[in-house]
């Protein structure tokens with residue numbers, strides 16, 4: 001397999017975790033990193049072994065040697081950063097949630113199509129072997145017809161007005177940051193288009209949701225019950241129940257290395273335990289490499305349609321809560 005020159009935009013928390021994985025994938029070349037601050041970029045490049053660093057995202061986007069750019073900025077910046085990369089002919093792996101809303105995402109996907117470039121949301125959960133094993137059990141009919149999904153992603157995050165998580169301007173809130181995982185699982189197990197979406201949220205002092213609860217009802221009477229938030233601890237496992245059995249994805253379901261299949265009497269039938277090779281992010285990197293090496297513009301594991309379907313539900317939820325990002329009060333989807 002060929003080697004791919006990666007560019008990384010943003011030097012925050014997830015960029016560090018991702019670059020640790022990048023360093024463990026032989027086909028990945030840690031080529032360039034960009035920060036809004038040249039010194040931060042230089043320090044990050046030195047720490048992770050990047051060949052180049054830039055003090056602006058534009059400079060990185062214009063580097064002709066880059067094969068693919070990983071965007072690790074806050075949600076509010078994804079639209080601008082992805083459009084910058086796509087306009088400059090770069091393939092893109094963009095952190096979740098890929099955009100603030102469907103309008104932005106639609107423009108980003110159209111741009112990728114127009115420029116004939118690869119675009120994937122960094123929904124790493126969908127690339128993980130344990131998750132794929134659970135999906136395989138479902139498609140093989142091992143649990144019968146799926147009737148119910150329960151998935152939570154809650155933890156305690158101390159309030160910090162400077163943290164993007166609490167900032168409307170940064171696209172903060174538990175919905176786009178956390179609920180995107182349970183919603184993606186529900187869409188994979190039950191379908192992308194529920195018949196009914198019932199949701200409620202606790203909106204904090206800054207105007208973003210600190211916790212939320214979402215109930216999806218499907219045409220055939222199946223349900224998904226999903227909870228996310230920054231205010232309560234939780235085991236964060238996921239249960240996918242069918243009329244012949246059930247699957248439990250272990251605690252922290254989106255990054256677990258363990259999936260268990262039970263029959264309808266809750267007797268264990270099979271357990272899948274697949275340890276990470278690096279830290280679990282290597283699988284999405286390998287998926288990007290696989291797509292690029294065969295010229296795919298869209299991953300079959302993380303298709304655009306799935307990213308859009310989940311975004312649609314999140315738009316619906318926010319609409320019912322009356323929660324808008326400041327960018328949405330202005331005319332253009334990017335907020336300019």
Ligand SMILES: NC(=O)c1ccc[n+]([C@@H]2O[C@H](COP(=O)([O-])OP(=O)(O)OC[C@H]3O[C@@H](n4cnc5c(N)ncnc54)[C@H](OP(=O)(O)O)[C@@H]3O)[C@@H](O)[C@H]2O)c1
Nearest residue numbers: 010011012013014015035036072073074075077095096097
């Ligand atoms: N896949 C996962 O497991 C996972 C986990 C956590 C987060 N995420 C996603 O990754 C993205 C970044 O999250 P994070 O937790 O890494 O955020 P973070 O620690 O706040 O870092 C974001 C970085 O983006 C850059 N940036 C650009 N514009 C910014 C702005 N207006 N405010 C603050 N930073 C800005 C900064 O880098 P420079 O200063 O160097 O330019 C900053 O370090 C989010 O979309 C989040 O949902 C994914």
